[in-house]
Amino acid sequence: MDKLNTGSGQRAWTAQAIARIEADFNRSADTHLIPLALPGYPGIDVYLKDESSHPTGSLKHRLARSLFLYALANGWLREGRPVIEASSGSTAVSEAYFARLLGLPFIAVMPRGTSPEKIAAIEFQGGRCHLIERACDINAESERLARESGGHFMDQFTYAERATDWRANNNIAESIFKQMEREPYPIPEWIVCSPGTGGTGATLGRFVRYRQYPTRILCADPEISVFFDYYKGALGGRGDATLSLADGSRVEGIGRPRVEPSFVAGSIDAMAKVPDDLSLAAMRWVSARLGRRVGGSTGTNFVGVLAAARRMRDAGRNGSIVTILCDSGERYAHSYYNRDWYLERQINMVDTDAAIAAAANGGALPELPFVERAD
Structure with a gap:
């Protein structure tokens, strides 16, 4: 059976985004x-x-896929608006991949000491790296960027355990x-x-x-x-x-x-x-x-x-x-x-x-x- 036509607007964009990930x-x-x-x-x-x-080269590919599907199903992602994540690297690489798949800007908030290879991998996937000095500030800075940009903070450290089936x-x-x-x-x-x-x-x-x-x-x-x-x-x-x-x-x-x-x-x-x-x-x-x-x-x-x-x-x-x-x-x-x-x-x-x-x-x-x- 063909899927029902979801029409235009946000609901249609969400359906198309989920279809791309699937x-x-x-x-x-x-x-x-x-x-x-x-x-x-x-x-x-x-x-x-x-x-x-x-x-994307790591275990975090599974997590990123689940987080994107979870956020889409909850109506948290919007066409054209950025996705922000607090990550030391691998999750950000994988999320940048899925953000690019959906045509969304992606910003990774990470400690300044993160390996150059991971930073390069995020940028290769189309993401931008926002480096901070202290690892303990990574979540607060992600929340600030999401508020100021009108984007969505993916927050892997809260939603990882519930996003995966x-x-x-x-x-x-x-x-x-x-x-x-x-x-x-x-x-x-x-x-x-x-x-x-x-x-x-x-x-x-x-x-x-x-x-x-x-x-x-x-x-x-x-x-x-x-x-x-x-x-x-x-x-x-x-x-x-x-x-x-x-x-x-x-x-x-x-x-x-x-x-x-x-x-x-x-x-x-x-x-x-x-x-x-x-x-x-x-x-x-x-x-x-x-x-x-x-x-x-x-x-x-x-x-x-x-x-x-x-x-x-x-x-x-x-x-x-x-x-x-x-x-x-x-x-x-x-x-x-x-x-x-x-x-x-x-x-x-x-x-x-x-x-x-x-x-x-x-x-x-x-x-x-x-x-x-x-x-």
Whole structure:
């Protein structure tokens, strides 16, 4: 049956915009699930969900699509009016892509220290970058720009957990379980992600509960972030939503200086706090095994994988672990793949590389703060 004619004006523009996004989705293939050998853990199979293969190169492509559809369905976007987002890079790259698809101006509000490669990627997609000094001011500045321009602040940190259809509709959780169907251990023991907005963790956690899978969700939080401390308090009934930090995370795309509305602690089964030097050593280890560079958040995730694998082995359990390859390391050539960047920040490389290699081969992982829901 043909769709009804929606006439002219705003309703017609909204219908056409949704149709463009749906057509773009229809042209896209699913992302790969890549097995990754973990030599020290026989009987434990590890997989990377490679989100870097999206058209805009990261996991955030899924989020941006969902946020645009959510905003359109709510009547928040208007023809010709700008879209504004608070983002350290990857979400902004993906939102700039969808804004250009709809012919809308796009402004990304981000910390001044964001990688030049990400800024260039946003500008390549037709977006404009508005740089600020302090990461903690990013939302307030986005709201100001939206008011003054008559545009819409997309606000990923509020709407990520509700914009995605967590029950199905080819979200990342459904995709993972579909791709795992023919593997030796098709139902993962753990799925490991890292919180930026918190939306991915919420989608995964809700999906496994809704589908009644025993899979547990582990969030690996980077060093400079409040999520771990908030979660630890929430488990004891004392979660402090006012926690804040002055600085932003050194692992771009994950970790936050404040507790975001989109972080749903109840959807997560465990959290680990990962030092940045270990995250980046794990990033280098994974890159060497894949033969291509991955980003820092993938390293944080992999440290979480090692922590989960150690717990499985200690409990005498075989099974599978799935984690997320969030984006390509090519976006971080000036930083995570530049030795001078480490020297300037006095980040140890030699000892941490050895520690991750030893842990992947079955040795002890450096002690991490780790909390797990009792039930």
